[in-house]
Amino acid sequence: GENVEQHPSTLSVQEGDSAVIKCTYSDSASNYFPWYKQELGKRPQLIIDIRSNVGEKKDQRIAVTLNKTAKHFSLHITETQPEDSAVYFCAAPSGTSYDKVIFGPGTSLSVIP
Amino acid sequence: GAGVSQSPRYKVAKRGQDVALRCDPISGHVSLFWYQQALGQGPEFLTYFQNEAQLDKSGLPSDRFFAERPEGSVSTLKIQRTQQEDSAVYLCASSTPQDNYGYTFGSGTRLTVV
Numbered sequence: 001g002e003n004v005e006q007h008p009s010t011l012s013v014q015e016g017d018s019a020v021i022k023c024t025y026s027d028s029a030s031n032y033f034p035w036y037k038q039e040l041g042k043r044p045q046l047i048i049d050i051r052s053n054v055g056e057k058k059d060q061r062i063a064v065t066l067n068k069t070a071k072h073f074s075l076h077i078t079e080t081q082p083e084d085s086a087v088y089f090c091a092a093p094s095g096t097s098y099d100k101v102i103f104g105p106g107t108s109l110s111v112i113p
Numbered sequence: 114g115a116g117v118s119q120s121p122r123y124k125v126a127k128r129g130q131d132v133a134l135r136c137d138p139i140s141g142h143v144s145l146f147w148y149q150q151a152l153g154q155g156p157e158f159l160t161y162f163q164n165e166a167q168l169d170k171s172g173l174p175s176d177r178f179f180a181e182r183p184e185g186s187v188s189t190l191k192i193q194r195t196q197q198e199d200s201a202v203y204l205c206a207s208s209t210p211q212d213n214y215g216y217t218f219g220s221g222t223r224l225t226v227v
Contacts, residue, residue, distance in 0.1 A: 032214065034215060034216075036216075042220070043204065043218040043219060043220050043221060044156065044204070044216075044218050045218070046215040046216060046217075049213070049215060089155050089156070094158070099144050099161065099163070099168075099208070099214065100146065100158065100161055100169060101158075101216075102158060103148075103155035103156045103157075103158075104155055105154060105155045106153075106154070106155045
């Protein structure tokens with residue numbers, strides 16, 4: 001089955017700096033990679049995802065890059081703001097279906113004003 | 114409804130008690146998922162449904178855990194003879210191909226077994 005690892009487990013950045021979170025996965029057949037943001041005490045929310053037919057996707061201040069050969073993908077947040085402080089989870093499908101995903105252990109991001 | 118609704122929001126159970134957690138997905142969402150999230154950890158897969166069919170229950174920790182979705186809409190996760198290690202937040206999510214399979218999560222049920 002799929003195994004998803006995530007680094008770092010915690011990350012502190014100054015407001016305005018960039019933050020990068022990296023994930024690796026084990027199943028070479030995986031083809032869909034979402035990222036979720038979970039604020040304290042709240043539900044996880046999908047913030048961006050990427051499919052295996054592209055190497056990068058951007059949405060305003062967030063971007064995701066994918067390296068299928070190395071089986072890793074990364075979340076990039078530029079011009080960080082205090083409201084970006086949260087736990088971020090990457091995920092990858094278990095098998096070739098998009099339906100079921102396995103989550104990484106999470107990265108706690110703190111943006112210091 | 115507009116989102117995924119879970120009830121109760123909080124549940125305190127005495128060890129050995131049975132509990133039932135409810136999930137009402139977004140109308141029309143075919144796929145429904147249950148995850149368990151322990152404090153400070155990522156969501157762990159429990160089981161999932163496509164319509165009323167339970168396609169995967171490989172994540173259920175023991176035979177004390179049971180899930181159903183009899184009419185392909187509302188789902189119930191039942192835990193029998195609760196134990197302290199069952200204490201966690203139980204998250205329900207639904208998805209649809211029309212939304213590119215991204216999950217919409219409910220607010221979760223925080224279960225505390227005392």
